[in-house]
Amino acid sequence: MTTSVFISRLRGLPVVDPDGDQLGKVRDVVIQFGRVGTPPRVRGLVVELFARQQIFISIARISAFDPAQVATSGVINTRRFQRRNSETLVVDDLFDSDVRWRGKDGRYRIFDVAMKMLRNREWALSEIALVDLSRPRRLGRRQHVVIADWSEIVDLGRGEQATDQLLAELQDMHAADVARTLHDLDPQRRAEVVASLDDERLASALEELPEDEQVQLISLLDAERASDILVEMNPDDAADLIKELAPDIAEQLLARMEDQDAEGIRQLMTYADETAGGMMTTEPVILSPDDTVADALARVRNEELTPALAGMVYICRPPMEVPTGRFIGGVHIQRLLREPPSTLVSELIATDLEPLETEYPLARVSRYFATYNLVNAPVVDEHKRLLGAVTVDDVIDHMLPEDWRGRGMDGFDPETDDRQAEVSEDLANDRDEWQRSGGER
Structure with a gap:
């Protein structure tokens, strides 16, 4: 013992x-x-x-x-x-x-x-x-x-802060840190914080939580706000979360969304989880053949883009919303950075990039990423129309154990501020004696 x-x-x-x-x-x-x-x-x-x-x-x-x-x-x-x-x-x-x-x-x-x-x-x-x-x-x-x-x-003692102070700190945290903080709060305090967080920050934090906790948190919200949060999430993450909800609740939330948002999520929900279609996001950077390097760089500067999605732009025929017209090809951001701003992106297309198809399984997708050293990859349908892109972080998510997010919350290395202990002289002296005696009672 x-x-x-x-x-x-x-x-x-x-x-x-x-x-x-x-x-x-x-x-x-x-x-x-x-x-x-x-x-x-x-x-x-x-x-x-x-x-x-x-x-x-x-x-x-x-x-x-x-x-x-x-x-x-x-x-x-x-x-x-x-x-x-x-x-x-x-x-x-x-x-x-x-x-x-x-x-x-x-x-x-x-x-x-x-x-x-x-x-x-x-x-x-x-x-x-x-x-x-x-x-x-x-x-x-x-x-x-x-x-x-x-x-x-x-x-x-738990050292809990006032809710307003905690909310102020959460505004400056990375989404994964916000998620971990929500994970660690007791249920009552978590409900208070969730009710006060802005939609965008709550949506990004939800994406970093285990699916069971996503369901718990979204269930704390009324239908109107829950649907707003789902729209703020990446479409693939929103689709995964809605799949976990009771069918009647899922349908109620989808019905409150704009038709275009709901249609995109419904389409993603039709794909099996561990396939290119099930892992893809429907919001890659899409350009026309007439766009220039300057146009492309302006698009990837968008701070709302994840680094993985900003790693490659895709050139397609109109329409420019997914599903697009015919997919022409992709250009790496590194290539864009090396070329004059006036160069047409259609002149820079990577000729060795074969797109993924929706039914490709996880094993094939992961080998594809390893082979081509990519951070995101295009997904097309049978008519070669661009449907979306799979990012490397989504591939890793699906390769890890199902409960990896829960383990991750427990496995973060905590970091603490440097605050001097304020102890009385008598207790400090007694504690030294206690230590020397080996903690004898």
């Missing part, structure tokens, strides 16, 4: 790499609160390098906690980290905070926190060492410390 490790005993311990060289010293431990009834998970350590820069080391990279040092394995990312909303620092946030002990009277203050390895080799909080403030401290004696299970502590 794994012994609990008290975090005060880790503070200041040297952290060494696989060769035994010291990287720095332990500064703090990062945890995340999950569902009610589950212990907060340990995500990793805050380690201070010799240059006083602080980095995060994932708990998965820790190979051993010894009395004299902490050993790591693998490659360590030395990027300076910043605190994320959903993480809590044990020393900075929990130590010396006043709490209630369920079923007991009195006043208690967190003195130390222990963590323990679970059967799945994850680490989680296990015990809380408390100072009983209702018992007077005798001169020259250490304050009385009692041990409680983490689940017995009422309202264990």
Whole structure:
């Protein structure tokens, strides 16, 4: 049975790499609160390098906690980290905070926190060492410390921000970080944030969540807003989400969309998931043969385009909306950057680019991308009309396990801000004595 490790005993311990060289010293431990009834998970350590820069080391990279040092394995990312909303620092946030002990009277203050390895080799909080403030401290004696299970502590601090402050932070986050934050919030707070996020930001975050969580979040919205969010999403992601909804709800949402938007999503829903048709987006960059390099570059500068979609433009005969007229070919953005602005894009078409067909399976599509070193590829119908484009990120999405997004949310390396711990001198001295005595009760 794994012994609990008290975090005060880790503070200041040297952290060494696989060769035994010291990287720095332990500064703090990062945890995340999950569902009610589950212990907060340990995500990793805050380690201070010799240059006083602080980095995060994932708990998965820790190979051993010894009395004299902490050993790591693998490659360590030395990027300076910043605190994320959903993480809590044990020393900075929990130590010396006043709490209630369920079923007991009195006043208690967190003195130390222990963590323990679970059967799945994850680490989680296990015990809380408390100072009983209702018992007077005798001169020259250490304050009385009692041990409680983490689940017995009422309202264990989570460091949550006010909703308006959190919303302000979300506006500057990458969509994947917004998704992770939503994933980590408790249901009530998540509903508050979702109700206040603007449509575009919520749509981009939904695309980064596991499908079951997409369904949960879209179900929080009224039909009018839900349909607006789906229109803001990439058509292929919207189609995948609608497939997961009950048929009557899906039809209700589609009926509220503009005819053109609904028609495009309905068409995507007809393709099998792991085919070129099921993976493609219907919004590639499409140009006419008479357009110039300058026209093409102006189109790919659109900040709403993903880097993958901006990687290639497609030249087609009218009409210019999918399904287009006859597909002529594609031009890589690198080629556009090398040519004079007045050059016609039709003169630069890559002659070795064979388009995908809708029924091509995932295995064939992935080999196609590997063979031609592409970031997006055209998809045509039997009449050689352009229907859309498959991007490399969609191919990777389908190659990973179905629950990879859920795993991804749990596997992000948290980053924390550098905030000095504010502890009283008496408690700090007692904690040093506690550490030296090995946490004896």
